[in-house]
Amino acid sequence: MEAVESHIERESVNAEWALKVVSDRLLDVYAKIKDDYLRERGSDVEDVVERLLFALSGERTERPQLMEDTVIVAEELLPSTVAELDFGRIRAIATDSGGWTSHTAIIARGLGIPAVVGLRDFYRQARTGDEIIVDAGRGEIVLHPTVRSAHGYRSAHGRKHELSTAFVPVEAQASAHEPLVTVDGVEIILRANLELPPEYAGIDRFGARGVGLFRTEFMLSQRDSMPLEEEQYQAYLKVAQLGGADGAILRLFDLGGDKGAPAGFEPERNPALGLRGIRFCLRHEELFRTQVRAVLRAGAQARVSAVVPMVSDVTDMRRARALFDEERARLTADKVSVGRVRLGAMIEVPAAVMLAAELAREVDFLSLGTNDLVQYLLAVDRDNDQVSDWFRSLHPAVLQSVRKTISAAVAAAIPIVVCGEMAASPAYALILIGLGARELSMSAASIPRVRRMVKGIDELTAAAIADDCLKQATADDVEELVRVRLGSHWPELFPPKSLPAARAKAAAVVAHIGGEV
Ligand code: PEP
Ligand code: MG
Helix, strand or coil: CHHHHHHHHHHCCCHHHHHHHHHHHHHHHHHCCCCHHHHHCHHHHHHHHHHHHHHHCCCCCCCCCCCCCEEEEECCCCHHHHHHCCCCCEEEEEECCCCCCCHHHHHHHHHCCCEECCCCCCHHHCCCCCCEEEECCCCEEEECCCHHHHHHHHHHHHHHHHHHHHHHHHHHHHHCCCCCECCCCCECEEEEEECCHHHCHHHHHCCCCCEEEEEHHHHHCCCCCCCCHHHHHHHHHHHHHHCHHHCEEEECCCCCHHHCCCCCCCCCCCHHHCCCCHHHHHHCHHHHHHHHHHHHHHHCCCCEEEEECCCCCHHHHHHHHHHHHHHHHHHHHCCCCCCCCEEEEEECCHHHHHCHHHHHHHCCEEEECHHHHHHHHCCCCCCCHHHHHHCCCCCHHHHHHHHHHHHHHHHCCCCEEECCHHHHCHHHHHHHHHCCCCEEEEEHHHHHHHHHHHHHCCHHHHHHHHHHHHCCCCHHHHHHHHHHHHHHHCCCCCCHHHCCCCCCCCCHHHHHHCCCC
């Protein structure tokens, strides 16, 4: 950069020309290097120069053309980039950064793409064209596999593929649409989390009871401008209709945080604690009103609920509700049909847990977002692989918060749905049920394994285990207790390696512990 800048200043040439002169000089140096490996790095310089020239041209970025059977290896993969990838060609994802509740991992899980995240220093070791095995089950990567290990993985994958294509649909046809009860007769409802259209087919296929969380902000990931009211209305109606009689819970734009600000808005220094969720919506009121109108209109045609993200105060809910009331009145005056839209609060900030009883009195339902709850409660960035050892879903403070929130909903006689990634992992889901959860929402592809777990357990034992978990002082103690108790009560459901372990190992393993991707 310095060389380019000084060339511009010295020669009074434009940026593109200065870049060309400097990069040619650099490439000359690379071309003379004797070592093959180092010499080839010149292609990296060419790649960067090409991108810079493209950016300087002011043209829009084209989506990269992927080859068949591509494994995406990246230092960091933003959710917006994942959303733009060609899912037909991607076989797996491996990233240096991230944790198991990063949105990149969440989307991969939703699409059934194996992903290992939090590898820390893998990106530099891999080259385009390398052969790679991504074992999301174990949270491991094999670079340049031997013929023997490639063969072993191929046949294992073949068996798994047979299972996923032959076994799951049969099970889906036979019982996926029947009510789901534990051995002692407690009904558990499993709903689907949705981000992108390729996931929609999973609702019917895996027998989800409606859409428990539609992350509406992902509508913005493949575009530069905000979607108009009509486009949003069509999208919400479609999602709610997919949910059938159970409809859909539409999460109002949760912009900011790791999902970033939409084009044209200022990036922030600390987005997780910044203008995220309802704060962004209230600051950009017109944008929020457009969404509210689209939601209310969809509510006239299908069963629609709306949930407000990042609530930290009852006032957030009151302000959101006031905007709903104003837009409802406006649409009604214009003779546009609107529906009864139930309004809920997402509980994902510690303040909302402490005020859960007050919030429960103001809303129609609660939605427990355990991903952010763990992040904010334990002060651990869910996307930062450096602190993934501190991201402990079974931390006693997390379990106490879950219990307090569920109790507040029960006391107010309103429903509560748990929609964070904990709900998708059988061991964690069991503890959630023991803590009183009756509605869980997860990526549709995770439903069959959670359903199998629910059918095999009794709620009484789950509640006793959860009670004992609440008495522990550390996350290690809870994980140990869970491992021993689940393994001894239901060994066929929880073979030892499937259970959470005290995590002293690399972050890559965390993706596995949280439930395989
Ligand atoms: C959560 O925080 O648990 C949640 C469900 O929302 P998201 O993962 O989109 O932040
Ligand atoms: Mg959240």
